Amino acid sequence: MEWFELKNVDQVDSPALIIYKERIIENINLLKTMIDDVKRLRPHVKTNKITEVVALMIAAGIEKFKCATIAEAEMCALAKAPDVLLAYQPVGPKVIRLLELVQKYPDTMFSCLVDNMDAATKISDAFAAIGKKLKVYVDLNVGMNRTGIKPGKAALVLYQQLQQLPGINTIGLHAYDGHIHDTDMATRTERCNEAYEPVHQMVVDTVISGLPAPIVVAGGSPTFPIHAQRHTIECSPGTFVFWDFGYARNLPEQHFKYAALVLSRVISVIDQQLICLDLGHKSVAAESPQPRVQYLNIPDATIVSQSEEHLVLKVNDSSQYPVGTVCYGVPLHVCPTVALYEKAYVAEQQEVVATWKVIARDRQIII
Numbered sequence: 001m002e003w004f005e006l007k008n009v010d011q012v013d014s015p016a017l018i019i020y021k022e023r024i025i026e027n028i029n030l031l032k033t034m035i036d037d038v039k040r041l042r043p044h045v046k047t048n049k050i051t052e053v054v055a056l057m058i059a060a061g062i063e064k065f066k067c068a069t070i071a072e073a074e075m076c077a078l079a080k081a082p083d084v085l086l087a088y089q090p091v092g093p094k095v096i097r098l099l100e101l102v103q104k105y106p107d108t109m110f111s112c113l114v115d116n117m118d119a120a121t122k123i124s125d126a127f128a129a130i131g132k133k134l135k136v137y138v139d140l141n142v143g144m145n146r147t148g149i150k151p152g153k154a155a156l157v158l159y160q161q162l163q164q165l166p167g168i169n170t171i172g173l174h175a176y177d178g179h180i181h182d183t184d185m186a187t188r189t190e191r192c193n194e195a196y197e198p199v200h201q202m203v204v205d206t207v208i209s210g211l212p213a214p215i216v217v218a219g220g221s222p223t224f225p226i227h228a229q230r231h232t233i234e235c236s237p238g239t240f241v242f243w244d245f246g247y248a249r250n251l252p253e254q255h256f257k258y259a260a261l262v263l264s265r266v267i268s269v270i271d272q273q274l275i276c277l278d279l280g281h282k283s284v285a286a287e288s289p290q291p292r293v294q295y296l297n298i299p300d301a302t303i304v305s306q307s308e309e310h311l312v313l314k315v316n317d318s319s320q321y322p323v324g325t326v327c328y329g330v331p332l333h334v335c336p337t338v339a340l341y342e343k344a345y346v347a348e349q350q351e352v353v354a355t356w357k358v359i360a361r362d363r364q365i366i367i
Contacts, residue, residue: 004261004296004328007351014326015283016263017341019356021348023259024053024241028060030256031240035228042066042085042217044238045076047335049360050344053241054079066217066236067360070097074367075360077105085217086112087174087236089119089139089147095126101367102132111135113174115149120162128167136162137172137217140202142195144179151175151198156205163211172215175199176236181222183250192219192226222251244334245294258330260344262293262337264311266325269318277327280309284329285336293329 004020006012032038042064045054054065054076064083065076076084090098090112102110114120114136127134138159141148149155151173162170177195182188199216207213216233219226224237239247242260264279284293290303293311298321304312315321331337338344339361346354359365 017344042234047238072360077108113139115139124165124167137174175218277311279311285333
Protein backbone atom coordinates (compact mmCIF):
# COMPACT_ATOMS: atom_id res chain seq x y z
CA MET A 1 0.00 0.00 0.00
CA GLU A 2 1.01 3.58 -0.62
CA TRP A 3 1.55 5.72 2.50
CA PHE A 4 -1.70 7.60 1.99
CA GLU A 5 -4.02 4.61 1.51
CA LEU A 6 -6.32 3.82 4.42
CA LYS A 7 -7.02 0.24 5.47
CA ASN A 8 -10.40 1.19 6.95
CA VAL A 9 -11.42 3.71 4.29
CA ASP A 10 -14.92 2.22 4.10
CA GLN A 11 -15.59 3.91 7.44
CA VAL A 12 -14.92 7.36 5.96
CA ASP A 13 -17.66 9.14 4.03
CA SER A 14 -16.51 11.50 1.31
CA PRO A 15 -15.52 14.18 0.71
CA ALA A 16 -13.33 14.19 3.80
CA LEU A 17 -10.20 15.78 5.20
CA ILE A 18 -7.60 13.21 6.26
CA ILE A 19 -4.59 14.22 8.35
CA TYR A 20 -1.66 11.90 8.90
CA LYS A 21 -0.39 12.26 12.45
CA GLU A 22 3.03 10.67 11.94
CA ARG A 23 3.74 13.04 9.06
CA ILE A 24 2.62 16.07 11.06
CA ILE A 25 5.13 15.14 13.75
CA GLU A 26 7.85 14.63 11.11
CA ASN A 27 7.14 18.09 9.68
CA ILE A 28 7.32 19.69 13.12
CA ASN A 29 10.64 17.97 13.80
CA LEU A 30 12.00 19.03 10.39
CA LEU A 31 11.03 22.64 11.10
CA LYS A 32 13.02 22.57 14.32
CA THR A 33 16.16 21.51 12.41
CA MET A 34 15.86 24.55 10.15
CA ILE A 35 16.45 27.11 12.90
CA ASP A 36 19.10 27.53 15.58
CA ASP A 37 16.71 27.93 18.51
CA VAL A 38 13.16 26.59 18.87
CA LYS A 39 12.37 29.67 20.98
CA ARG A 40 12.56 31.71 17.77
CA LEU A 41 9.67 29.78 16.22
CA ARG A 42 6.22 31.39 16.25
CA PRO A 43 4.18 29.20 13.85
CA HIS A 44 1.00 30.58 12.33
CA VAL A 45 -1.95 28.34 13.23
CA LYS A 46 -4.27 29.53 10.44
CA THR A 47 -3.30 26.45 8.45
CA ASN A 48 -4.37 23.78 10.92
CA LYS A 49 -7.10 25.39 13.09
CA ILE A 50 -7.04 22.26 15.28
CA THR A 51 -6.32 22.24 19.03
CA GLU A 52 -4.66 18.82 18.94
CA VAL A 53 -2.22 19.93 16.22
CA VAL A 54 -1.19 22.94 18.31
CA ALA A 55 -0.71 20.54 21.23
CA LEU A 56 1.68 18.47 19.09
CA MET A 57 3.79 21.58 18.48
CA ILE A 58 3.77 22.44 22.17
CA ALA A 59 4.88 18.88 22.98
CA ALA A 60 7.80 19.46 20.58
CA GLY A 61 8.92 22.50 22.59
CA ILE A 62 7.27 25.28 20.57
CA GLU A 63 5.74 27.85 22.94
CA LYS A 64 4.92 30.86 20.75
CA PHE A 65 2.18 31.05 18.14
CA LYS A 66 0.64 33.48 15.71
CA CYS A 67 -2.97 33.57 14.55
CA ALA A 68 -5.40 35.67 12.52
CA THR A 69 -8.70 35.42 14.41
CA ILE A 70 -9.99 35.56 17.98
CA ALA A 71 -11.17 31.95 17.57
CA GLU A 72 -7.68 30.82 16.55
CA ALA A 73 -6.25 32.65 19.57
CA GLU A 74 -8.74 30.90 21.84
CA MET A 75 -7.92 27.55 20.25
CA CYS A 76 -4.26 28.11 21.17
CA ALA A 77 -5.28 28.95 24.73
CA LEU A 78 -7.34 25.75 24.91
CA ALA A 79 -4.14 23.90 23.97
CA LYS A 80 -2.40 25.77 26.82
CA ALA A 81 -0.10 27.75 24.54
CA PRO A 82 2.04 30.11 26.64
CA ASP A 83 2.31 32.97 24.10
CA VAL A 84 -0.15 33.93 21.34
CA LEU A 85 0.12 36.87 18.94
CA LEU A 86 -3.09 37.91 17.21
CA ALA A 87 -1.54 39.08 13.94
CA TYR A 88 -4.42 41.42 13.31
CA GLN A 89 -5.42 44.86 14.51
CA PRO A 90 -8.66 44.42 16.49
CA VAL A 91 -11.30 47.05 15.85
CA GLY A 92 -14.91 47.43 16.99
CA PRO A 93 -16.26 44.48 19.01
CA LYS A 94 -13.01 42.56 18.55
CA VAL A 95 -11.36 44.81 21.14
CA ILE A 96 -13.80 43.66 23.80
CA ARG A 97 -13.56 40.05 22.65
CA LEU A 98 -9.77 40.22 22.97
CA LEU A 99 -10.14 41.70 26.44
CA GLU A 100 -12.50 38.89 27.44
CA LEU A 101 -10.02 36.37 26.01
CA VAL A 102 -7.24 37.78 28.17
CA GLN A 103 -9.47 37.55 31.22
CA LYS A 104 -10.69 34.02 30.56
CA TYR A 105 -7.26 32.51 29.84
CA PRO A 106 -4.80 34.11 32.27
CA ASP A 107 -2.14 31.41 31.69
CA THR A 108 -1.69 32.50 28.07
CA MET A 109 0.06 35.76 27.24
CA PHE A 110 -1.82 37.44 24.39
CA SER A 111 -0.68 40.26 22.16
CA CYS A 112 -1.92 41.94 18.97
CA LEU A 113 -0.92 44.27 16.14
CA VAL A 114 -1.55 47.99 15.71
CA ASP A 115 -0.68 50.32 12.87
CA ASN A 116 -2.26 53.64 13.92
CA MET A 117 -2.81 55.72 17.02
CA ASP A 118 -6.62 55.74 16.94
CA ALA A 119 -6.98 51.96 17.00
CA ALA A 120 -4.23 51.66 19.62
CA THR A 121 -5.93 54.24 21.83
CA LYS A 122 -9.22 52.33 21.77
CA ILE A 123 -7.41 49.13 22.75
CA SER A 124 -5.52 50.96 25.47
CA ASP A 125 -8.69 52.54 26.87
CA ALA A 126 -10.43 49.16 27.10
CA PHE A 127 -7.56 47.48 28.92
CA ALA A 128 -6.68 50.45 31.14
CA ALA A 129 -10.30 50.58 32.32
CA ILE A 130 -9.79 47.28 34.14
CA GLY A 131 -6.21 47.95 35.19
CA LYS A 132 -4.55 45.76 32.54
CA LYS A 133 -1.91 46.22 29.85
CA LEU A 134 -1.87 44.36 26.54
CA LYS A 135 1.39 43.71 24.72
CA VAL A 136 1.31 45.04 21.14
CA TYR A 137 3.50 44.95 18.06
CA VAL A 138 3.56 47.67 15.41
CA ASP A 139 2.50 46.17 12.10
CA LEU A 140 4.92 47.22 9.35
CA ASN A 141 4.01 47.28 5.66
CA VAL A 142 7.10 45.88 3.92
CA GLY A 143 5.45 45.52 0.51
CA MET A 144 2.35 43.40 1.04
CA ASN A 145 0.25 46.59 0.89
CA ARG A 146 -2.51 45.07 2.95
CA THR A 147 -2.11 46.43 6.49
CA GLY A 148 0.59 48.18 8.45
CA ILE A 149 2.62 51.36 8.37
CA LYS A 150 5.73 51.63 6.22
CA PRO A 151 8.94 51.36 8.26
CA GLY A 152 10.64 54.69 8.63
CA LYS A 153 10.28 57.98 10.47
CA ALA A 154 6.48 57.91 10.80
CA ALA A 155 6.56 54.35 12.11
CA LEU A 156 9.23 55.27 14.65
CA VAL A 157 7.15 58.22 15.83
CA LEU A 158 4.13 55.92 16.21
CA TYR A 159 6.24 53.41 18.15
CA GLN A 160 7.38 56.19 20.49
CA GLN A 161 3.90 57.64 20.96
CA LEU A 162 2.46 54.22 21.79
CA GLN A 163 4.74 54.07 24.81
CA GLN A 164 2.57 56.74 26.45
CA LEU A 165 -0.69 54.81 26.29
CA PRO A 166 -1.58 53.35 29.72
CA GLY A 167 -3.36 50.18 28.56
CA ILE A 168 -0.76 48.78 26.16
CA ASN A 169 2.87 47.78 26.31
CA THR A 170 4.50 48.15 22.89
CA ILE A 171 7.20 45.49 22.64
CA GLY A 172 7.91 44.78 19.01
CA LEU A 173 7.55 44.96 15.25
CA HIS A 174 5.69 42.65 12.88
CA ALA A 175 6.74 42.38 9.23
CA TYR A 176 4.86 39.97 6.97
CA ASP A 177 6.34 39.69 3.48
CA GLY A 178 3.70 37.45 1.89
CA HIS A 179 4.16 39.13 -1.49
CA ILE A 180 7.58 37.46 -1.79
CA HIS A 181 7.24 33.89 -3.06
CA ASP A 182 9.63 33.56 -6.00
CA THR A 183 10.51 29.96 -6.80
CA ASP A 184 14.13 30.90 -7.47
CA MET A 185 15.76 30.98 -4.04
CA ALA A 186 18.38 33.58 -4.99
CA THR A 187 15.69 35.98 -6.22
CA ARG A 188 13.51 35.32 -3.18
CA THR A 189 16.46 35.93 -0.85
CA GLU A 190 17.38 39.19 -2.55
CA ARG A 191 13.81 40.50 -2.38
CA CYS A 192 13.40 39.36 1.22
CA ASN A 193 16.62 41.06 2.34
CA GLU A 194 15.64 44.25 0.53
CA ALA A 195 12.22 44.29 2.22
CA TYR A 196 13.73 43.56 5.64
CA GLU A 197 16.47 46.22 5.55
CA PRO A 198 14.20 49.11 6.64
CA VAL A 199 12.87 46.90 9.46
CA HIS A 200 16.41 46.35 10.70
CA GLN A 201 17.06 50.09 10.44
CA MET A 202 13.97 50.78 12.50
CA VAL A 203 15.25 48.46 15.22
CA VAL A 204 18.51 50.43 15.24
CA ASP A 205 16.69 53.77 15.31
CA THR A 206 14.41 52.60 18.13
CA VAL A 207 17.41 51.73 20.29
CA ILE A 208 19.11 55.03 19.43
CA SER A 209 15.97 56.82 20.58
CA GLY A 210 16.45 55.33 24.03
CA LEU A 211 13.87 52.53 23.92
CA PRO A 212 14.60 48.80 24.37
CA ALA A 213 15.30 46.84 21.21
CA PRO A 214 11.93 45.70 19.82
CA ILE A 215 11.13 42.03 19.31
CA VAL A 216 10.76 41.35 15.57
CA VAL A 217 8.33 38.78 14.16
CA ALA A 218 8.89 38.34 10.44
CA GLY A 219 7.97 36.30 7.41
CA GLY A 220 5.85 33.33 6.48
CA SER A 221 6.60 30.01 4.80
CA PRO A 222 8.33 31.26 1.61
CA THR A 223 10.81 33.48 3.47
CA PHE A 224 11.21 31.31 6.55
CA PRO A 225 14.61 29.81 5.56
CA ILE A 226 15.93 33.33 4.95
CA HIS A 227 14.66 34.89 8.16
CA ALA A 228 15.81 31.82 10.11
CA GLN A 229 19.37 33.07 9.48
CA ARG A 230 18.64 36.33 11.34
CA HIS A 231 19.41 35.06 14.81
CA THR A 232 17.61 37.79 16.73
CA ILE A 233 14.10 37.55 15.24
CA GLU A 234 11.09 35.24 15.48
CA CYS A 235 9.83 33.37 12.41
CA SER A 236 6.26 32.46 11.52
CA PRO A 237 5.82 29.65 8.98
CA GLY A 238 2.43 27.94 9.05
CA THR A 239 1.79 25.66 6.08
CA PHE A 240 4.72 23.39 6.98
CA VAL A 241 2.55 21.40 9.37
CA PHE A 242 0.34 19.99 6.55
CA TRP A 243 2.10 21.23 3.38
CA ASP A 244 0.40 21.44 -0.02
CA PHE A 245 1.33 21.07 -3.65
CA GLY A 246 1.35 24.83 -4.22
CA TYR A 247 4.27 25.27 -1.84
CA ALA A 248 5.85 21.94 -2.80
CA ARG A 249 6.00 23.25 -6.36
CA ASN A 250 7.10 26.80 -5.56
CA LEU A 251 9.43 26.19 -2.58
CA PRO A 252 11.56 23.22 -3.69
CA GLU A 253 14.21 23.88 -1.03
CA GLN A 254 11.74 22.97 1.73
CA HIS A 255 11.23 19.25 2.16
CA PHE A 256 8.10 18.97 4.25
CA LYS A 257 5.76 16.04 3.64
CA TYR A 258 2.13 16.09 2.62
CA ALA A 259 0.22 15.47 5.84
CA ALA A 260 -3.32 16.54 4.89
CA LEU A 261 -5.29 15.14 1.96
CA VAL A 262 -8.82 15.45 0.67
CA LEU A 263 -10.47 12.09 0.16
CA SER A 264 -13.14 11.74 -2.54
CA ARG A 265 -14.76 9.00 -4.59
CA VAL A 266 -15.71 8.38 -8.19
CA ILE A 267 -19.49 8.78 -8.31
CA SER A 268 -20.02 8.47 -12.07
CA VAL A 269 -18.18 7.25 -15.16
CA ILE A 270 -19.22 9.54 -18.01
CA ASP A 271 -17.43 7.91 -20.93
CA GLN A 272 -14.13 6.24 -21.76
CA GLN A 273 -12.12 9.22 -20.54
CA LEU A 274 -14.32 11.27 -18.21
CA ILE A 275 -15.10 10.48 -14.58
CA CYS A 276 -16.88 12.52 -11.91
CA LEU A 277 -15.81 12.80 -8.26
CA ASP A 278 -17.66 14.15 -5.23
CA LEU A 279 -15.15 16.97 -4.61
CA GLY A 280 -16.75 20.30 -5.41
CA HIS A 281 -16.01 23.92 -4.57
CA LYS A 282 -17.31 23.28 -1.07
CA SER A 283 -14.59 20.68 -0.39
CA VAL A 284 -11.34 22.19 -1.63
CA ALA A 285 -10.19 25.82 -1.69
CA ALA A 286 -11.62 27.41 -4.83
CA GLU A 287 -9.94 30.82 -4.83
CA SER A 288 -7.16 29.76 -7.23
CA PRO A 289 -7.28 28.66 -10.88
CA GLN A 290 -7.29 24.94 -11.62
CA PRO A 291 -5.74 22.56 -10.80
CA ARG A 292 -6.90 23.06 -7.19
CA VAL A 293 -6.15 19.47 -6.28
CA GLN A 294 -3.56 16.94 -7.42
CA TYR A 295 -4.47 13.26 -7.12
CA LEU A 296 -1.76 10.95 -5.82
CA ASN A 297 -3.42 7.79 -7.12
CA ILE A 298 -4.73 9.20 -10.43
CA PRO A 299 -1.51 10.48 -11.96
CA ASP A 300 -2.99 10.86 -15.46
CA ALA A 301 -5.90 13.06 -14.33
CA THR A 302 -6.67 16.46 -15.83
CA ILE A 303 -9.40 18.61 -14.30
CA VAL A 304 -12.12 19.42 -16.83
CA SER A 305 -14.67 21.22 -14.68
CA GLN A 306 -15.78 21.76 -11.10
CA SER A 307 -19.03 22.87 -9.51
CA GLU A 308 -20.34 22.98 -5.94
CA GLU A 309 -20.51 19.21 -5.44
CA HIS A 310 -18.80 17.72 -8.51
CA LEU A 311 -15.33 17.48 -10.05
CA VAL A 312 -14.95 16.10 -13.58
CA LEU A 313 -11.61 14.57 -14.52
CA LYS A 314 -10.23 13.44 -17.84
CA VAL A 315 -8.14 10.24 -17.60
CA ASN A 316 -6.51 7.96 -20.13
CA ASP A 317 -8.83 5.03 -19.43
CA SER A 318 -11.89 5.47 -17.22
CA SER A 319 -12.23 1.68 -16.80
CA GLN A 320 -9.33 1.90 -14.34
CA TYR A 321 -11.46 4.06 -12.05
CA PRO A 322 -14.88 2.45 -11.59
CA VAL A 323 -17.64 3.99 -9.50
CA GLY A 324 -16.62 3.90 -5.83
CA THR A 325 -12.88 4.30 -6.46
CA VAL A 326 -11.31 6.17 -3.54
CA CYS A 327 -9.22 9.13 -4.62
CA TYR A 328 -6.55 10.82 -2.48
CA GLY A 329 -5.84 14.43 -3.40
CA VAL A 330 -3.31 17.04 -2.29
CA PRO A 331 -4.85 20.54 -2.16
CA LEU A 332 -3.17 23.36 -4.02
CA HIS A 333 -3.84 25.60 -1.00
CA VAL A 334 -4.36 23.68 2.20
CA CYS A 335 -5.12 26.54 4.62
CA PRO A 336 -8.57 27.52 3.29
CA THR A 337 -9.27 23.89 2.40
CA VAL A 338 -9.01 22.87 6.08
CA ALA A 339 -11.50 25.61 6.97
CA LEU A 340 -14.14 23.92 4.78
CA TYR A 341 -14.35 20.89 7.09
CA GLU A 342 -15.95 20.60 10.52
CA LYS A 343 -13.65 17.72 11.43
CA ALA A 344 -10.53 15.95 10.23
CA TYR A 345 -10.07 12.20 10.22
CA VAL A 346 -6.79 11.33 11.92
CA ALA A 347 -4.76 8.52 10.37
CA GLU A 348 -2.03 6.55 12.11
CA GLN A 349 -0.33 3.52 10.56
CA GLN A 350 -2.71 3.85 7.59
CA GLU A 351 -5.87 3.58 9.67
CA VAL A 352 -8.30 6.26 10.76
CA VAL A 353 -8.15 6.18 14.54
CA ALA A 354 -9.88 9.40 15.59
CA THR A 355 -11.52 12.62 14.46
CA TRP A 356 -10.30 16.07 15.49
CA LYS A 357 -12.63 19.04 15.38
CA VAL A 358 -11.47 21.89 13.14
CA ILE A 359 -12.51 24.11 16.00
CA ALA A 360 -11.15 27.44 14.76
CA ARG A 361 -12.95 27.30 11.40
CA ASP A 362 -15.75 29.04 13.30
CA ARG A 363 -15.45 32.73 14.06
CA GLN A 364 -16.38 32.10 17.68
CA ILE A 365 -15.61 29.29 20.10
CA ILE A 366 -16.60 30.71 23.49
CA ILE A 367 -15.34 34.29 23.37
